[in-house]
Amino acid sequence: MADLVYLIPLLPFLGFVINGLVGKSLPKPVVALIACGSVLGSFILSILCFKQVIDEGAFTAVLYNWIAVGDTHIQIAFQIDQLSTMMMLIITGIGFLIHMYSDGYMHHDEGFHRFYAYLNLFIFSMLLLVMGSNYMLMFFGWEGVGLCSYLLIGFWYKNKEFGVAARKAFIMNRIGDLGLLLGIFIIFNTFGSIEYADVFKNAYAHGDSTNIICILLFVGAMGKSAQIPLYTWLPDAMAGPTPVSALIHAATMVTAGIYLVVRSNILFAMSPSASELMMYIGLATAMIAATIGLKQNDIKKVLAYSTVSQLGFMFVALGVGAYTTAMFHVLTHAFFKALLFLGSGSVIHGMGGEQDIRKMGGLSKALPITHITFLMGTLAIAGVPFFSGFFSKDEILAMTHGHSDVVFALLSITAIITAVYMFRLYFLVFRGNFRGTHHQKEHLHESPISMTLPLIVLAILSVIGGFLGMPAWMSDNHILNHFLHPIVTGEIHFHPTESFEFTVLGVSIVLLAIIIFAVRNYYITKSIVPESDEAETGMSKVLSHKYYIDELYNTLFVKPVEALSIFLHKVVDNQIIDGIVNGTAWAVKQKANLLRRLQDGKLEWYMIGMVAGVLLILVFNFFM
Amino acid sequence: MAVLLIFIPLFASILFLFIKGNMGKMIALTFSVINLIFSIYLLSSFDTQSDEAFQFAFNEPWVESLGISFCGGLDGISLLMVLLTNFLTPIIILSSWGKTPEYPAAFYGLILLMQAGLNGVFMATDGLLFYVFWEITLIPIWFICAYWGGENRIPVTIKFFIYTFAGSLFMLVGLIYLYLNTPIEITGNHNFSWEALQMAARSMDAAGQQIVFWLIFMAFAVKIPVFPFHTWQPETYTVSPAPGTMLLSGIMLKMGIYGVIRWLLPFSPDLVSSGYNLPIVLCIIGVVYGGWIAIKQTDMKKIAAYSSLSHVGLIAAGIFTLTIDGLQGAVIQMVNHGINIVGLFLAIELIERRTGTRDLSKLGGIASKAPKLSVLFMIIVLGSLAVPLTNGFVGEFLLLKSIYSINIYMAAIAGLTVIFCAVYMLRLYNLAIFGDVTSHTADMKDLNARETILMGIIALLVIILGVYPQPIFDISKQAIETFQTTLTLK
Numbered sequence A: 001m002a003d004l005v006y007l008i009p010l011l012p013f014l015g016f017v018i019n020g021l022v023g024k025s026l027p028k029p030v031v032a033l034i035a036c037g038s039v040l041g042s043f044i045l046s047i048l049c050f051k052q053v054i055d056e057g058a059f060t061a062v063l064y065n066w067i068a069v070g071d072t073h074i075q076i077a078f079q080i081d082q083l084s085t086m087m088m089l090i091i092t093g094i095g096f097l098i099h100m101y102s103d104g105y106m107h108h109d110e111g112f113h114r115f116y117a118y119l120n121l122f123i124f125s126m127l128l129l130v131m132g133s134n135y136m137l138m139f140f141g142w143e144g145v146g147l148c149s150y151l152l153i154g155f156w157y158k159n160k161e162f163g164v165a166a167r168k169a170f171i172m173n174r175i176g177d178l179g180l181l182l183g184i185f186i187i188f189n190t191f192g193s194i195e196y197a198d199v200f201k202n203a204y205a206h207g208d209s210t211n212i213i214c215i216l217l218f219v220g221a222m223g224k225s226a227q228i229p230l231y232t233w234l235p236d237a238m239a240g241p242t243p244v245s246a247l248i249h250a251a252t253m254v255t256a257g258i259y260l261v262v263r264s265n266i267l268f269a270m271s272p273s274a275s276e277l278m279m280y281i282g283l284a285t286a287m288i289a290a291t292i293g294l295k296q297n298d299i300k301k302v303l304a305y306s307t308v309s310q311l312g313f314m315f316v317a318l319g320v321g322a323y324t325t326a327m328f329h330v331l332t333h334a335f336f337k338a339l340l341f342l343g344s345g346s347v348i349h350g351m352g353g354e355q356d357i358r359k360m361g362g363l364s365k366a367l368p369i370t371h372i373t374f375l376m377g378t379l380a381i382a383g384v385p386f387f388s389g390f391f392s393k394d395e396i397l398a399m400t401h402g403h404s405d406v407v408f409a410l411l412s413i414t415a416i417i418t419a420v421y422m423f424r425l426y427f428l429v430f431r432g433n434f435r436g437t438h439h440q441k442e443h444l445h446e447s448p449i450s451m452t453l454p455l456i457v458l459a460i461l462s463v464i465g466g467f468l469g470m471p472a473w474m475s476d477n478h479i480l481n482h483f484l485h486p487i488v489t490g491e492i493h494f495h496p497t498e499s500f501e502f503t504v505l506g507v508s509i510v511l512l513a514i515i516i517f518a519v520r521n522y523y524i525t526k527s528i529v530p531e532s533d534e535a536e537t538g539m540s541k542v543l544s545h546k547y548y549i550d551e552l553y554n555t556l557f558v559k560p561v562e563a564l565s566i567f568l569h570k571v572v573d574n575q576i577i578d579g580i581v582n583g584t585a586w587a588v589k590q591k592a593n594l595l596r597r598l599q600d601g602k603l604e605w606y607m608i609g610m611v612a613g614v615l616l617i618l619v620f621n622f623f624m
Numbered sequence B: 001m002a003v004l005l006i007f008i009p010l011f012a013s014i015l016f017l018f019i020k021g022n023m024g025k026m027i028a029l030t031f032s033v034i035n036l037i038f039s040i041y042l043l044s045s046f047d048t049q050s051d052e053a054f055q056f057a058f059n060e061p062w063v064e065s066l067g068i069s070f071c072g073g074l075d076g077i078s079l080l081m082v083l084l085t086n087f088l089t090p091i092i093i094l095s096s097w098g099k100t101p102e103y104p105a106a107f108y109g110l111i112l113l114m115q116a117g118l119n120g121v122f123m124a125t126d127g128l129l130f131y132v133f134w135e136i137t138l139i140p141i142w143f144i145c146a147y148w149g150g151e152n153r154i155p156v157t158i159k160f161f162i163y164t165f166a167g168s169l170f171m172l173v174g175l176i177y178l179y180l181n182t183p184i185e186i187t188g189n190h191n192f193s194w195e196a197l198q199m200a201a202r203s204m205d206a207a208g209q210q211i212v213f214w215l216i217f218m219a220f221a222v223k224i225p226v227f228p229f230h231t232w233q234p235e236t237y238t239v240s241p242a243p244g245t246m247l248l249s250g251i252m253l254k255m256g257i258y259g260v261i262r263w264l265l266p267f268s269p270d271l272v273s274s275g276y277n278l279p280i281v282l283c284i285i286g287v288v289y290g291g292w293i294a295i296k297q298t299d300m301k302k303i304a305a306y307s308s309l310s311h312v313g314l315i316a317a318g319i320f321t322l323t324i325d326g327l328q329g330a331v332i333q334m335v336n337h338g339i340n341i342v343g344l345f346l347a348i349e350l351i352e353r354r355t356g357t358r359d360l361s362k363l364g365g366i367a368s369k370a371p372k373l374s375v376l377f378m379i380i381v382l383g384s385l386a387v388p389l390t391n392g393f394v395g396e397f398l399l400l401k402s403i404y405s406i407n408i409y410m411a412a413i414a415g416l417t418v419i420f421c422a423v424y425m426l427r428l429y430n431l432a433i434f435g436d437v438t439s440h441t442a443d444m445k446d447l448n449a450r451e452t453i454l455m456g457i458i459a460l461l462v463i464i465l466g467v468y469p470q471p472i473f474d475i476s477k478q479a480i481e482t483f484q485t486t487l488t489l490k
Helices: A007-025 A028-056 A082-105 A112-131 A135-153 A160-191 A196-201 A203-224 A233-239 A242-251 A253-263 A265-269 A272-293 A299-319 A323-350 A368-382 A388-403 A405-430 A438-443 A449-469 A479-487 A498-525 A538-544 A546-599 A603-623 B004-018 B023-044 B076-095 B104-123 B127-148 B153-179 B194-202 B206-223 B232-239 B242-267 B278-294 B300-320 B324-355 B371-385 B391-406 B408-414 B416-433 B449-467 B470-488
Strands: A059-069 A072-080 B055-063 B068-074
Touching (some): A059 B324, A072 A082, A082 A242, A112 A135, A112 A242, A135 A203, A135 A253, A160 A233, A160 B416, A203 A272, A233 A299, A242 A253, A242 A323, A272 A299, A272 A546, A299 A405, A323 A368, A323 A388, A368 A388, A368 A405, A388 A405, A388 A449, A388 A498, A405 A498, A449 A479, A546 B153, B004 B023, B004 B104, B023 B076, B023 B104, B076 B104, B076 B242, B076 B324, B076 B449, B104 B127, B127 B242, B153 B206, B153 B232, B206 B242, B232 B242, B278 B416, B300 B391, B324 B371, B324 B449, B324 B470, B391 B408
16 A cells, blocks of 8 residues: 555646646536546555555555755655545545545636645645655645645635735735744754654653744644634635535635644643643634634635634643544534535525625525535534534533633533534524525526535534544543554543533533424514614624624734835935935935046146056065 | 866857857757766766876866966866766756847857856866856856846946956955965975965964955855855845846856855964854854845845855855765755746746746746646745755755754754745745736746646756755765864874
């Protein structure tokens, strides 16, 4: 297997090259076949890798030396172990479903081949990120996915606002990337290598520098995984086509930060302050994003804030040292969030491009498959018992309970808010009466099979995916913990008591029933439609304006940076520095006026000068 | 043998005195390509393991009584610079074909003269010969910019000329000062050879080395340019015709960086190896300063000019760290910056030729009109952005790493280029390429075959050198390791 591993990223890369170069002149089915086929090929190979890892354990495949400069040796090599195969399966598996879905969703777009080329490039980069055997290769993928994200957010390039959103995403990611890069430098300096194997082997010998390393790595994770303060790009990233939101901005790319931390779990386990920071940032992000999600009226924005919030949950888990739990949530979240986004895409498709949930309602009849699958996703993310999200989210809550009661309480409240905004979304979109235009109503239609099939598969996974990590009272075998055990040596082990587990279970059933009833009562029975933005007042106005964070950043950072740019150019550069230069030239010219008298065209002066010169040379030659 | 690299274009440029009309561009291309082939031949017979300081060396007495000789040769570093020069010159000549300049014979003759001078600068191993070539390059470039330039070209280029010339005079004084300290035991004369000057420097005390450092530094600082000696640069890049801008930014500024490695550091060894951080600080100020100003410019050429100020600041800073990472990073980044900045100015020129403007507020929607241009431009932008697996990343990574090894805060500040570059490059790209078409871009044509090949070559190099950069390092490895040990060993 080791000698075929390179094919896993190479196949999508070839798909990118072919569709990028000649896709325009190929028929659409061929374009889609190349793109989907390459990802399917990678998926099959990933399964083979997975099997080999289970049977024979982890292995490394070295391709070539990228650079060997002085003591800086960096190789292009893949490390196939439990963590990377798990990520590879998510990326290629869900990636394949979303590629398939895109065939229907993007069919009428003139940039069809370009879209697939970018998607394949994304899969390639994301695979590099998780397969690399060192921090450098991970950084390659890290920046690569950021680039693809930029290209795909701005996919509909004629729209200027989309272009701005794309740039914002790239720049915010780059802020994080600088932190990550510095972290990599310190790792290099401390361990003399950036190969995971070398670093982790010697981690205990360098305990004193792990704190700064981990904080910098986490800064990188903040950018990619949209945590405070670098989260505001993700909601704007919804400008991209919906399959992109599902694949990049929900299921895979944004979880790269979690992957980074889990990969480096030995280092993080040794730096309590970095872990503490991570937990609080995660908690704050989860809460802030969830509350904003309560007041959004764009179907994709609700899901975007939900993603930010769920990522916050994962970072809380990482912060308390529950690394497999975080990976568990990565997995279930990939299922249900990809499902929800694709479902929302199906809704938008059926509504002729409409994204405002105030203009939807009662779509369950016209879009039956979308409705049922979306409901499954909603139940999963809300944490309804025995759906996948229930298992992973309860595990996170249980882990925080072992750490701090306050964190546990706040995170539980956030989980409740999650259920509220998700059921609000569900009821406003699929139940009640249709509120769109007559024209929209006539054209409402269920999506083609290429779109509904991925929905069905993801719905099934969202329902059953949680059984990979059953709590102790259900089963002795936590499959995921068992599987990931070799790579999470830094894991904190904490086993909640059964009475605690049952209390949580009971309370959550009661609370969920109340929430579903209340939300239904508010939006369906009373038929209350969210107000227009202008009519908002008080706290709800603050929420629908997202706590004015964008405005704050604009005032604090964007405007001053731009003002200083102009000041540096107009004043410092053009007047002060260039003024000194010109002033010097002017002064020289003034002096030159004096000297010019020497060159007034009178031959005798020149003669005298020459003789004096010759004399001087002689003097120097003979007497010095 | 390597001396032919100077004489082929030199004789060709003399030929141009007798050529009239449109033949010139073909002849210029032919000779520049012959030179390119010849330099590739030199590369193929270059021994990367050799102990010799300079291979293909030539040495003819010139002014024997003063110890000046016409001598030169190639080590790994200068070989790369020569390759860059002879690769970019045909590209630059070809780029001008779509818009033939007035008096083409003179124009192309000057470009070849420039090529000869640049090869001379990179090969000379005699201090005075180096100085002579250094000044020779200034003359053709000044004519190109001053004669074929745009609005306001005369005052701008005169300032450029005087500024760089004044800087060079400091260097001349510095070289003469060293020369007067060279040992005279062997030949009875002082000597301008690189080795002799180096010996002279080693015999000096700290104060003497400091004087030499600043005298020579002035010339290079103006040419590179290092903050705050840069104010001639944005204006000159803007008013110059595209081939002039490409020569200046692609090759000529590398003279300055190359000069720092060959003609500055070895002449103040104790000073620079004792943690002398002031030059690094100046360079890093330039990195941030250039990037910051580029954010709000609307003239595409100005953005590229300030971005260049920012990028070369990083290169120079890496050199002054005296680490292997920094020196190798600098050498590879000189090559890659040369390729990328020429690609950037080429793309800007092709857009300006078609739309008549470089003003971002008047551009937009090029993606739908000229997809080939947009894609190739994107790849070049990615190279400038230093996205991994493009050529720009390799050098930037090593340079930042080398600065980190000196001081983490300096690395963090220099690292801001990672963010700034994303801001101004993507702004440039988005505003010009994305959005709706404007009245200027409405009937824009896509690239023709020649232009596609030109930009394609550059784009291909951006990717190849990013994915597999090691061959470049292998060429300069020996030279840099020897250099670094002799410099830092006490």
